[in-house]
Amino acid sequence: MKGFPAAARVALQDAQLRRNVGKAVTTIRAKRAEAVDELPDWEALRDAGAAIKARAMATLPEQLDRLEASVVSRGGVVHWARDGAEANAIVAQVARSHGTREVIKVKSLTTDEIRLNEALAAEGISAVETDLAELIIQLAGDRQSHILVPAIHMGRGEIRRLFERTIADGELSNEAGALTEAARRHLREKFLSVPVAVSGANFGVAETGTVVVVESEGNGRMCTTLPRALVTVMGIEKVLPAWRDLEVMLQLLPRSSTAERMNPYTSLWTGVHRGDGPEEFHLVLLDGGRSDVLADEVGRQTLHCIRCSACLNVCPVYSRVGGQAYESVYPGPIGAVLSPQLFGVDEHPTLPWASSLCGACYDVCPVKIDIPSVLVHLRGRVVREQKSRLSPEALAMRALAAAFGSRKRYERAQTLARLGRGPIAKAALPAWTAMRDLPEPPSQSFREWWRARS
Amino acid sequence: MRAALFVTCFNDTLFPATGRAVVELLERLGCEVAFPEAQTCCGQMHGNTGYADLGGTLLERWELVFAGEEVVVSPSASCVVYVREHVPSAHGRLFELTEFLVDRLGVTDVGASFPHRVTLHPTCHSLRPLRIGDRPRRLLSEVRGLDLVELHDAEECCGFGGTFAAKNADTSMAMLSDKLRRLLDTRAEVCTAADNSCLMHIGGALRRQRSGMRTIHLAEILAAQE
Numbered sequence: 001m002k003g004f005p006a007a008a009r010v011a012l013q014d015a016q017l018r019r020n021v022g023k024a025v026t027t028i029r030a031k032r033a034e035a036v037d038e039l040p041d042w043e044a045l046r047d048a049g050a051a052i053k054a055r056a057m058a059t060l061p062e063q064l065d066r067l068e069a070s071v072v073s074r075g076g077v078v079h080w081a082r083d084g085a086e087a088n089a090i091v092a093q094v095a096r097s098h099g100t101r102e103v104i105k106v107k108s109l110t111t112d113e114i115r116l117n118e119a120l121a122a123e124g125i126s127a128v129e130t131d132l133a134e135l136i137i138q139l140a141g142d143r144q145s146h147i148l149v150p151a152i153h154m155g156r157g158e159i160r161r162l163f164e165r166t167i168a169d170g171e172l173s174n175e176a177g178a179l180t181e182a183a184r185r186h187l188r189e190k191f192l193s194v195p196v197a198v199s200g201a202n203f204g205v206a207e208t209g210t211v212v213v214v215e216s217e218g219n220g221r222m223c224t225t226l227p228r229a230l231v232t233v234m235g236i237e238k239v240l241p242a243w244r245d246l247e248v249m250l251q252l253l254p255r256s257s258t259a260e261r262m263n264p265y266t267s268l269w270t271g272v273h274r275g276d277g278p279e280e281f282h283l284v285l286l287d288g289g290r291s292d293v294l295a296d297e298v299g300r301q302t303l304h305c306i307r308c309s310a311c312l313n314v315c316p317v318y319s320r321v322g323g324q325a326y327e328s329v330y331p332g333p334i335g336a337v338l339s340p341q342l343f344g345v346d347e348h349p350t351l352p353w354a355s356s357l358c359g360a361c362y363d364v365c366p367v368k369i370d371i372p373s374v375l376v377h378l379r380g381r382v383v384r385e386q387k388s389r390l391s392p393e394a395l396a397m398r399a400l401a402a403a404f405g406s407r408k409r410y411e412r413a414q415t416l417a418r419l420g421r422g423p424i425a426k427a428a429l430p431a432w433t434a435m436r437d438l439p440e441p442p443s444q445s446f447r448e449w450w451r452a453r454s
Numbered sequence: 455m456r457a458a459l460f461v462t463c464f465n466d467t468l469f470p471a472t473g474r475a476v477v478e479l480l481e482r483l484g485c486e487v488a489f490p491e492a493q494t495c496c497g498q499m500h501g502n503t504g505y506a507d508l509g510g511t512l513l514e515r516w517e518l519v520f521a522g523e524e525v526v527v528s529p530s531a532s533c534v535v536y537v538r539e540h541v542p543s544a545h546g547r548l549f550e551l552t553e554f555l556v557d558r559l560g561v562t563d564v565g566a567s568f569p570h571r572v573t574l575h576p577t578c579h580s581l582r583p584l585r586i587g588d589r590p591r592r593l594l595s596e597v598r599g600l601d602l603v604e605l606h607d608a609e610e611c612c613g614f615g616g617t618f619a620a621k622n623a624d625t626s627m628a629m630l631s632d633k634l635r636r637l638l639d640t641r642a643e644v645c646t647a648a649d650n651s652c653l654m655h656i657g658g659a660l661r662r663q664r665s666g667m668r669t670i671h672l673a674e675i676l677a678a679q680e
Contacts, residue, residue: 316613320629356611356618356629379502379504401505401511405512406494410495431623432619432623432658437659442470444470445470446465446466446467446470447461447491450473450491
């Protein structure tokens with residue numbers, strides 16, 4: 001891990017990335033605003049979404065038990081995984097039981113989080129990504145840079161050359177149609193021949209045992225219907241208590257993520273049905289640190305996230321550095337609060353500061369996660385758990401707090417600051433003065449003027 | 455009406471002209487301005503940088519200093535947000551300057567004259583947690599001689615964010631360069647805002663680039679009678 005400031009410095013120099021990401025987020029921002037403005041009850045929907053999630057999290061053990069019972073009663077198998085390693089072993093076991101060396105995958109952040117593909121590869125099983133952008137990332141051996149648009153940083157020519165090297169027969173043109181056709185031919189063969197599919201879940205309904213995946217390309221629908229067996233890896237926070245909760249969530253999610261009234265494919269499946277779809281359905285419920293997040297009063301709202309990526313698209317930081325600078329499968333503002341909580345503040349100590357606290361993310365969040373407040377809360381955790389009380393920053397903060405603690409000390413500090421402004425400021429704030437001037441020092445503080453006047 | 459000025463440590467020390475302008479403006483509008491001299495800092499920087507305990511001590515101090523005041527006015531949106539979020543007793547009596555003028559005094563024409571081409575950076579804290587909306591614009595639109603020009607992508611952060619500007623200097627500067635491009639495109643002489651922290655950031659780069667554009671706090675324009 002480089003840490004955010006250093007990783008961002010590298011990303012900021014990539015002109016192609018700056019252009020691609022900047023252009024894409026500008027477009028999607030405007031579209032989202034339009035899609036949201038169409039609904040007069042948008043704010044009420046956000047409140048409802050937040051309330052549904054808060055209730056689900058407050059009654060999580062009960063909801064998960066209900067979900068398990070519903071899935072089992074409809075012929076599915078439920079597995080409980082404490083961490084990624086357990087979840088990966090369960091998926092590998094299902095694949096082995098079908099004697100396959102290949103599984104096909106629906107785009108899933110949760111399986112990326114637990115590094116399922118790498119774990120399966122270690123067992124001699126290759127996982128084939130079927131979402132176009134995920135396929136591109138996989139073929140290139142690259143990392144995702146957006147939750148929803150993982151290959152946002154790559155150009156069309158780059159993708160053409162990649163396909164020519166890997167999956168295409170012969171040369172391709174730069175036309176989007178030609179590129180998707182090459183991917184389609186490659187994937188069709190997999191959809192029709194691979195016996196096991198792996199998916200994530202956008203929602204899992206406790207009441208009915210229904211799992212929901214929303215997507216745009218139809219590859220998810222292929223994966224959830226064609227193979228003999230389907231394994232869904234679902235973070236435990238994705239549970240919804242009731243079927244009718246989907247009414248709210250399926251309005252909030254597409255408008256927030258792709259700015260669509262409804263996404264092209266919404267697949268819902270409940271257990272197994274003879275002669276219709278997979279004969280075997282496994283639901284893997286993954287904790288993976290989520291129980292710890294739930295235990296934190298301020299941080300727990302992070303679990304409300306429905307992975308729409310609206311916060312990425314409005315974020316002035318994300319839109320300049322892109323996703324890879326966050327060094328996690330979860331980038332952007334939500335990643336800056338989720339990654340340190342799921343993977344440890346020691347693993348991601350700089351992410352809580354990867355924000356100017358401008359608040360744009362909170363404004364668009366469909367389930368009203370107060371990301372700025374969680375960021376500040378996590379900064380406090382990093383300061384308490386990671387930083388020495390003798391670090392220059394901690395010492396400066398305490399010295400300033402002491403100066404501000406009494407009028408006399410404060411006024412003395414003002415005078416000193418004015419006298420020593422030039423050299424002291426330059427030494428203390430090199431990151432500032434390297435790129436910006438400091439204001440001219442005033443000859444008189446406000447309070448000196450006030451006193452002289454009265 | 456008596457109004458206690460919460461000038462903020464930042465303005466007191468670095469931007470005294472803003473504090474002077476608030477006093478002149480409020481007195482012109484018939485207020486009796488008080489300045490509780492025991493005030494220092496609200497602790498925003500400490501709180502937002504992860505030192506909530508230190509910030510908390512300063513908030514307690516703030517509450518004590520302003521305890522007897524029925525109306526407190528401040529020319530800093532971000533300090534107002536920080537105090538309001540943490541001091542329940544501040545609700546209903548602590549106002550950001552433009553809120554105070556428009557909502558409490560009910561004026562948009564403050565009798566100012568400022569014959570210059572001006573553009574407004576609305577600032578994140580004014581826009582989002584504080585929701586002061588179009589109050590700054592309404593006040594500016596009544597200033598004699600002032601030519602208010604539109605700023606593109608105005609709602610986007612300038613990249614200051616307190617210690618963010620130092621901890622993530624490169625990212626902060628990338629945000630600032632886009633803000634500068636938009637500002638210079640307006641061909642305004644002056645960039646104004648309701649918060650000097652953003653203006654120090656923006657102004658620091660405008661000066662470094664010898665751009666010729668000035669930054670002035672909104673209060674100074676509203677106090678001006680050029």
